Amino acid sequence: MARNRLYDEISVGDSASTSRILTANDLYVFAHASGNVNPMHIPGIDWTGDGKKDDPVAPSMWVGALISAVLGNVLPGPGTVYRSQTFRFLDRVHLGNRLTVTVTVTAKKPERILELETKVTREDGTVIADGMAVVTAPDHPITFDTRHLPGILVESHQHFDRLTECASALDPLPTAVVAPDDPNSLGGAVLAARQGLITPVLIGARARIEGVADKAGIDLSPYEIIDIDLPAEAAARAVALVHEGRVRAVMKGHLHTDDLLHHVVKRDGGLRTGRRISHCFVMDVPGRPTPVIISDAAINITPDLTTKVDIVQNAIDVGHALGIETPKVGILSALETVNPAIPSTIDAAVLSKMAERGQIKGGIVDGPLAMDNAIDVQAALTKGITSLVAGHAEILIVPNLEAGNMLAKELTFVAHAEAAGLVVGAKVPIMLTSRADDDRARLCSCALALLYEYWQRTGSAYPCPPLEGNGGEAG
Known part of the structure; x- marks a missing residue:
């Protein structure tokens, strides 16, 4: 007052x-409000022309x-x-x-x-x-x-910018890129290679890959191409390269998800571990202090309780790989009380208790929580919810694939979030992006895969610098 x-x-x-x-957001807001877009005042710009991002003033x-x-x-x-x-x-x-x-x-x-x-x-x-x-x-x-x-929301994606820059300090991740024969999949792989995130092995029909490269003006001479005409066979070869030790990640190109995952999950020669694979959308939502992880929105359609245990553990592991020391996990449902008529509320309560007993490790798990009280402190207080997670969830576990898919797309198209996708629970990270995703989404997915693979190998997160200022709100 x-x-x-x-x-x-x-x-x-x-x-x-x-x-x-x-903060960075102060500079973005001032640039918009004043019209002064002098690059020396804008974060993340190389205004001196030396090829490096300069410290803004x-x-x-x-x-x-x-x-x-x-x-x-x-x-x-x-x-x-x-x-x-x-x-x-x-x-x-x-x-x-x-x-x-x-x-x-x-x-x-x-x-x-x-x-x-x-x-x-x-x-x-x-x-x-x-x-x-x-x-x-x-x-x-x-x-x-x-x-x-009124509040102001700055539509910037500082989390992905920070994580991508951090990941580029690691050695490039040898990656099998399956069927990169459309502009987005090939462009994304080449962009990630130029950024030093991956060393791609392009597996697919050479003629189609070269045709796309010619139209886009992409020089393919630095990259190995394995000429396999059928996408399903290209997926099988990518899995084989993992077993041969030639690659440590797989990236989906212009093929159907089922054609790729069929070879990933097969019992003989696949990439199975003792855990069910699941997909994590990592969302850079303007205004949120950390990335938001949503799971599962792409693989497990109607997961049972046993599958949800692996989904939660996989998502916590991704949180650890991104440097979130003890991720806060909200198990979502339509309401925040247990109702036997809504099975997802029962699953949420069981998952919370399993985490308390150490059957799910490394995170704080609470549910059932509705979306509002999972991410908004005031909504949680209004409903009288006392919880370390309510209002602060960094991971959102959805009841089924439909709910997850809708949530991720709502954040993308309504809240102006950027999304990257990663399949975890297999022997190596799998970059599973939509065929409609642009180069930026694929680049961010490569950064996530590189950080996750580092965590898999070392058991600790790569030390990325913290985000400067706040997570996206200003004014």
């Missing part, structure tokens, strides 16, 4: 301060806007009208810098005019900017409930 101070309530020497940490007037915030919110507060402002900008502000903004009244003049010294400093005491402000103080009391301010 913001409340102002009237002219007669203010004395020379009165002072007010606020603090703010510069805050626009000087973003710093100046922080002074306006103190004047308009605190001293004098709501109702204040700017008359003039001088600035000296003395240093630059970088992501993660904490700034302290101070205004001090130096003079009171007729007609409610105030003069104030303004200063912005960094944590180490460095003065970033200083100057003088002249304002007209409010003439009547005003209070403003800041909760009435």
Whole structure:
């Protein structure tokens, strides 16, 4: 709640301060609001032209806007009208810098005019900017409930950007790419290879692959091609390459999922382990502090309880591979209470108890939870749910494939999320993207596979740097 101070309530020497940490989202919002798209102020841009992403610096007037915030919110507060402002900008502000903004009244003049010294400093005491402000103080009391301010959602995908950049520090993952004979599947594999994420072995009809490459202007000379005309036979060869130790991952190209998974799950010569395979959608949802993992939305149609145990454990493993130390798992249903008429609520309760007893390891599991109270703290509080997971779920386990597919697509097309797909529970990670997915989805899936394979091999997550600032909300 913001409340102002009237002219007669203010004395020379009165002072007010606020603090703010510069986040990437601050820069995105300012660029949109001001129209200033100078690349040196935009995260993730190579504005020096040296081939590397450069550290952005805050626009000087973003710093100046922080002074306006103190004047308009605190001293004098709501109702204040700017008359003039001088600035000296003395240093630059970088992501993660904490700034302290101070205004001090130096003079009171007729007609409610105030003069104030303004200063912005960094944590180490460095003065970033200083100057003088002249304002007209409010003439009547005003209070403003800041909760009435609409939120802003920045449509950026910082989680995938961070994870892809992190994964590129690892050695490329030898990957069998099955039937890459359409522009998306071949383009995605080549893009991932150029980014240093995979070393692809292209398995499929050479003539079709080369035809797609010619149209797209792709040079295939750096890549091995195994010429097999039928997609099903190409899938069998990819599985064989895993057993030969030539590849450590499989990537689906332009073929039906069943044709690929038939060879993955066969008892003799497949890639089975002691666990049921399942699919994880990893979603980069703007506004969420971590990626959101949804399972299973692509393989197990109506999983029974035994299958759901493996689905949950597989998803927790993916969370570990992404650096989530103890993933919070919400078992979704239509409601948050056990109802014998809704079997998914019973399964959810059993899965929660199994996790308590150590039969599911490495995560905190709770359910049944409805979607709202799984991801929204206020919804959980409103319904009186006391849980470490409710409102904070990082993994969402759906009752069946239909629910998972709808949830993932709703997040993609309504919440502007980006999605990457990974099949786990087999001997190696399998990048299972839709035939309609673009290069970006395939690139992100390769990054996930590389991080997951590292976790499989070493038992620990590769140390990716934390996300700078918040997860996507600003304003």
